[in-house]
Amino acid sequence: MQEAGAHFYDGLTAGRHEVRVALSGDRQALQITGETLPEPLRWPLQDLRALTDTSDSGRLTLTRLAETEDESPRDPARLVVLDPALIAWLRRTRPALFRTDLRKGTFRTVAKYAGGAVGAAALMLFVILPALANTMAAIIPVEREVAFGKTVTAQMERFLGGSRLGSLRCDNPAGEAALDAMLRRLTAGREMTYEVELQVFDHPMINAFAAPGGQVVIIRGLLDAAEGPDQVAGVLAHEIAHVESRDATRHALRAAGSAGILTMLIGDFTGAAAVAVMGEQVLSSAYSRKAEAAADVFALEMLAEARVSAEGFAAFFDHIDDLERVEIPEYLASHPVTAERAAAARDFAAGQEATRPVLNAAEWQALQRICD
Amino acid sequence: MGISYNGVRSELFGLAFRTGLLTVVTLGIYRFWQKTRIRKYIWSSVNAGGDTFEYTGTGLEKLLGFLVAVVFLAVYLGIIQIALFYFGLNIMVDPEEASQAQIIGQVAAIYISFFAVLPFLLFAVYRARRYKMARTRFRGIRCGMEKGAWGYVLRALGYMALQVVTLGVLTPLQTFRLEKYQADRSFYGSQRMVQTGKWTDLYRYMKHIFIGLGLLVLAAVSAVMELYVLAGVAGAVGYVWVIVGAVHYGVQSFGYLMRHKTLGEVGFTAEPATGQVIKTYILGGLLLGVLASVIFGMVGAVVAAFAPMLVEGELPIAFFALLGVAYIVALVMIQALSLVLITQPILAHYISTIRVTNPQALNRIAQREAETGVDAEGFADALDIGGAI
Structure with a gap:
């Protein structure tokens, strides 16, 4: 290589040193000489590093690999090369020029920090928040929960296209009487914490949900899809079970706590929203699988006490399974239909004796026409 | 001594686009390196008297800082948010009987959690500036900023409250005092900056x-x-x-x-033009809008071409996956475009109007100690503030 001029900054003061750069006699180092330097400097070639991702291709800023207190193992001194021939020579002969050097133990540090962060987040999401949600759901006054539930139901009604409060509510008197008869049959003789307020919304979606404080909504599509009153009774018993175990309140409390954590973990890169939604789905399904199973057990007991056959509940699962899956994503999302759930209901039904339909034929017809 | 900005549109676009794709592929983890590399490019484009600035931060320390902030914020945010939600539930009213005002009140109570995060947002603002200062070098000499994030939080909250009470009449007081608080704690090497x-x-x-x-x-x-x-x-x-x-x-x-900033005997002049900034916003925004509609138009055209098959349900899942990928690539492209069409030109304008007076005095400035902040700007990363760069 040819000798070339360069700017040198010694990393001690901001003053510029005009220097000459040449290859040392043993061809192992750069020799840096300048009038303002107290003595010539020797930078071994193997330690040479350059700044990366810089904008000016006619400039190469060199530094040295060195064990320092800095964020990277680099000497604070800088050698700014503007000579094209020298830049080309360095790029050609020094493959390690743009290398990132990691200190020893870096991977262990990253693993330790990542483990700590994941552990803390998991502890919050899976232990502390659910526990807090449980405690809070248990101490919240019932009338507040009822008010909250009504707000949730009202929001759901608006979401389904209701223009004002109560505009989707089906209120055919005979249908309402049948609905009431079904509810009384299921809850007769039971000690209930909440007074169940049951309504049907006029919308083709196949679904039913329990909001906090005893608000239970059946959506008309479910009545249309059901093949008999016992099937509806099974679903209703399941929703009542959610009401009694305060699942909706608990779920809302937990989601309020975990939403912030999830968005924070993921950040706002492109596509983050999709990942966040997926995360929340995974989280709530992991959390609610237990609640769903418990609600099933509770529902089967309720059906047994009311002397309603659980066969309807099982048949509803089968029937839902037969429908085109794409047609009913809503119900599947919140109530995963599994063969086990249907089988459990059927096994339970086999052990039941002396059951009678939850509604008579006339009542069932009235219920199906509740929205007319 | 004049300062110029020499960043090239196509180079920065390429860098932002490539690192943006890497960020998507790594589910967001690469974003720390993305920001670091974009900063390295932008810092190195600023040329003062023949010397360029240097950004020495690393993606790794940003990741570690983020992880530290996550541990703290996960606990704090989780508990505060659930507590506030509970508090919100406790003032819940029946929608059938409640007045509009009561409903608005309870919605506000639930969303009040923003105010619980506000002190940390301000904390993060100061820490992010301090981190960027600590990782900026010029002529081999480190910049730096003293600790003082909580002092900044208190002052910023105080001025915010004052702003609410006085309906914004004291905006200059807030602008000036908060900038002075930060500038007076800033250093170039051994030399402290002073805001006059x-x-x-x-x-x-x-x-x-x-x-x-x-x-x-x-x-x-x-x-x-x-x-x-x-x-x-x-x-x-x-x-x-x-x-x-x-x-x-x-x-x-x-x-x-x-x-009105001084570095010892060194001073500055700056004449940014409002018209130039507004022109960049409008022209850059228009160009971005046109390019965005072209990009999404192409994605849309592909969908339209396959629409008949879509109705008949003949398309394989792979088509939808491909469509999702195309959509995300388009978004990354638009982010990179907004960086080069709006952010960079405005930055370039600000920087190129600055001149340094009495630059000879810089030569006497000595190095300062390296700073190894353990949380880097983790709070800013965790709370998603700080914008494009």
Whole structure:
């Protein structure tokens, strides 16, 4: 290589040193000489590093690999090369020029920090928040929960296209009487914490949900899809079970706590929203699988006490399974239909004796026409 | 000594686009390296008297800082948010009997959690600036900033409260004092920076905001007097005037504060032009809009071409996956475009109007100690503030 001029900054003061750069006699180092330097400097070639991702291709800023207190193992001194021939020579002969050097133990540090962060987040999401949600759901006054539930139901009604409060509510008197008869049959003789307020919304979606404080909504599509009153009774018993175990309140409390954590973990890169939604789905399904199973057990007991056959509940699962899956994503999302759930209901039904339909034929017809 | 900005549009676009794709592929983890590399490029584009700035931060320390912040914020945010939600539930009212005001009140109670995060947002603002200072070098000498994030939080909260009480009349006081708090703690090497000037001087840059507000008042008065044409015109003009006035205030107060900073015997001049900034926003925004519609139009055209098959349900899942990928690539491209069409030109304008007076005094400035902040700007990363760079 040819000798070339360069700017040198010694990393001690901001003053510029005009220097000459040449290859040392043993061809192992750069020799840096300048009038303002107290003595010539020797930078071994193997330690040479350059700044990366810089904008000016006619400039190469060199530094040295060195064990320092800095964020990277680099000497604070800088050698700014503007000579094209020298830049080309360095790029050609020094493959390690743009290398990132990691200190020893870096991977262990990253693993330790990542483990700590994941552990803390998991502890919050899976232990502390659910526990807090449980405690809070248990101490919240019932009338507040009822008010909250009504707000949730009202929001759901608006979401389904209701223009004002109560505009989707089906209120055919005979249908309402049948609905009431079904509810009384299921809850007769039971000690209930909440007074169940049951309504049907006029919308083709196949679904039913329990909001906090005893608000239970059946959506008309479910009545249309059901093949008999016992099937509806099974679903209703399941929703009542959610009401009694305060699942909706608990779920809302937990989601309020975990939403912030999830968005924070993921950040706002492109596509983050999709990942966040997926995360929340995974989280709530992991959390609610237990609640769903418990609600099933509770529902089967309720059906047994009311002397309603659980066969309807099982048949509803089968029937839902037969429908085109794409047609009913809503119900599947919140109530995963599994063969086990249907089988459990059927096994339970086999052990039941002396059951009678939850509604008579006339009542069932009235219920199906509740929205007319 | 003049300062120039020499970043090239195509190079920065390429860097932002490539690192953006890497970020998507790594489910967001690469974003720390992405930001670091973009900063390295932008810092190295700033040339003062033949020397370029250097950004020495690393993606790794940003990741570690983020992980530290996550541990803290996960606990804090989780507990605060669930507690606030519970508090919100406890003032819940029955929607059938509640007045509109009560419903708004309870919604506000639930969303009040923002205020629980506010101190940390401000904390993060200071820490992020301090981190960027600590990782900036010029002529091999480190910049730096003293600790003081909590002092900043207290002052910023105080000025915010004052702003609410005085309806924003004291904006210059807030702008000046908060900048002075940060500038006075900043260093170039061994030399401390000092913010001089008077906060009342900033009022002259609020002129256009006041004119705009005056027009809005005029619009309101004429509406009351049933002069609807006048009200409409004054309202529309006043609205635009306020927005332009706010940009003017931002640009010119930056210039004023820059002119009144000193580094020992070194001083600065800065003459940023409001018109240039607004022009960049408008032209860059328009160009971005056109390019975005072209990009999404292409994605849309592909969907339209396959639409008949879509109806018949013949398309494989792979098609939808491909469509999702195309959509995300388009988004990354638009982010990179906004960086080169808006962020970079505005930055370039600000920087190129700055001149350094008495630059010889810089030669006597000595190095300062390396700073190894353990949390880097983790709070800013965790709370998603700090924008493109």
